[in-house]
Amino acid sequence: MATHKLLLLPGDGIGPEVMAEVKRLIGWLNAKGLASFETEEGLVGGSAYDAHGASISEADMAKAKAADAIIFGAVGGPKWDGVPYEVRPEAGLLRLRKDLGLFANLRPAVCYPALADASSLKREIVEGLDIMIVRELTGGVYFGEPKTITDLGNGQKRAVDTQVYDTYEIERIARVAFDLARKRRNKVTSMEKRNVMKSGVLWNEVVTAVHNREYKDVTLEHQLADSGGMNLVKYPKMFDVIVTDNLFGDMLSDIAAMLTGSLGMLPSASLGEVDAKTHKRRALYEPVHGSAPDIAGKGLANPIAMLTSFGMALRYSFDLGALADKLDAAIAAVLASGLRTADIKAEGTTPASTTQMGEAIIKEL
């Protein structure tokens, strides 16, 4: 059995608590001989800043580059509100994405049947919802230069951010979306603001060209990002795969996640390009939820999004899809049994702590 090298980066807030449940799962998989994982651990975000004054150390960046996959918790919190912009907690995550070339962010928004009532939307609108949001992750306004604040004198400052996209960046993310659609319901909706942004014009043009050249069998639809957001709220089931840029993807994937009522359950994968020689790709897996500093350290966090993120690693990095299916089934069974962390509690269910939920899932496995 091949041994896989994982770097675990728990981060801040509830990150370490939910990561503990992944460690429990890895330990169990190794012990049972179902897989063979070697793990290292590192610091990222505020905890890295506290330890070495940077949001990720060079040593941990090196470990990240050497790992077969990175399992990432969450970063940030009010404790670090005052730290300089360059070393704020989020900078560690952004550097990982950029330096490892993790351009494709896959964010499934799935409504777990047992949780449909936890949504603020009507049950019939979200029940059975299954959207895949493909967000471009290493371009756009997140990384474009100039990105500055200039003092203009007279008490005036000027802030500038730059949205930049090149053809090849749009092409490769479009391909990821079309490939995924082929394995799903064969439909891609591309979102931008071409009526206002030049990057939207180019985005639309390139996605259309990739479609015409390589993916005529997939249905392609274009929506303006603002009306796309409206449709997400009103008719979410019209979507299969959504492909969009870094900033729109940030907003739209969070909104889609919230629709499902299952925020504490939703994973994400950030993937690099497939290496022509090794056929491997760099990858980072993280829950969609953030560091939730308000509930950190209380055993209240829902570990499921972190566990399903590890499940995505099994599937996308290690070709262990059958094992990932088993994990999903175990989670579904535990939910069906009525066990719930605080975020998804409902009448007639049994409250569980982070640890109890993790243990129950392994027991079910």
Add this chain to the structure above:
Amino acid sequence: MATHKLLLLPGDGIGPEVMAEVKRLIGWLNAKGLASFETEEGLVGGSAYDAHGASISEADMAKAKAADAIIFGAVGGPKWDGVPYEVRPEAGLLRLRKDLGLFANLRPAVCYPALADASSLKREIVEGLDIMIVRELTGGVYFGEPKTITDLGNGQKRAVDTQVYDTYEIERIARVAFDLARKRRNKVTSMEKRNVMKSGVLWNEVVTAVHNREYKDVTLEHQLADSGGMNLVKYPKMFDVIVTDNLFGDMLSDIAAMLTGSLGMLPSASLGEVDAKTHKRRALYEPVHGSAPDIAGKGLANPIAMLTSFGMALRYSFDLGALADKLDAAIAAVLASGLRTADIKAEGTTPASTTQMGEAIIKEL
């Protein structure tokens, strides 16, 4: 009685149909001696392009500058998908906003009690909802330079858009938000992405400074735009006034409008600075909904958003708040009587065309 000069710009799609109901209302107000309006009409968007190859003519821009207020329908449609970027329908609207200095876009998101069930959200989440979104409208990525597509050779192009904000732009929009909050529930939530964007850092800093200097009596809260979007979907009633930049405001106000189930009902006002001498401000009023080309010309459009936009003009431009209240009451009464255009139909209600709805409201008045 003072006579007010209005420029009516019906635009494209359902624009002319819903504007017809405003004309009916103006005619009635003039005839009854309740107000005195002089109206001119102009072309904007695709209809202006078809007539003179520009999305708004210089003559109509001059009329817009001379008017006391502009009543705007909607622009755009698939018919003009292929026209050059500079003369696309939206360019006319963007030029009006920019050249008239209409920096403050007020978008109320109100859930009409009679329509709570039209929302895709649960009734208890949206019933009684009353949010005011204050969107900056003449800055940010909409107008920043460079805004270009460059051919890099080798089949590669590069698209660039630039998000720019100066201190004074953030200060003046923050004041609009705080002033509105004082007349409402005294709370402002400012949204940006300061963890990723320098403009978010400056936005946060300036809004905080204005608050500390001038509005200590108002509660100020900051949210990252992505989690703000999530909160809009999950806990919309946590908000009173939301202040945010041009692009986030575009997305978030559309989503907020959709939550209410009342998209066809919601107005907006775009206001300039108050002139030190005349104490007047330039203003444009338009419905939140778009040109809806799919239902144009069929008598299906809901004229209420257009009429309530005119109601905002009565309130904000002409100090005719009492008349605006009467209009609101008439609309509520007509809805309560069960009359409904197609977008808000429900079991047990009476279908109405655009015209029938407009006539019923005037009859009620």
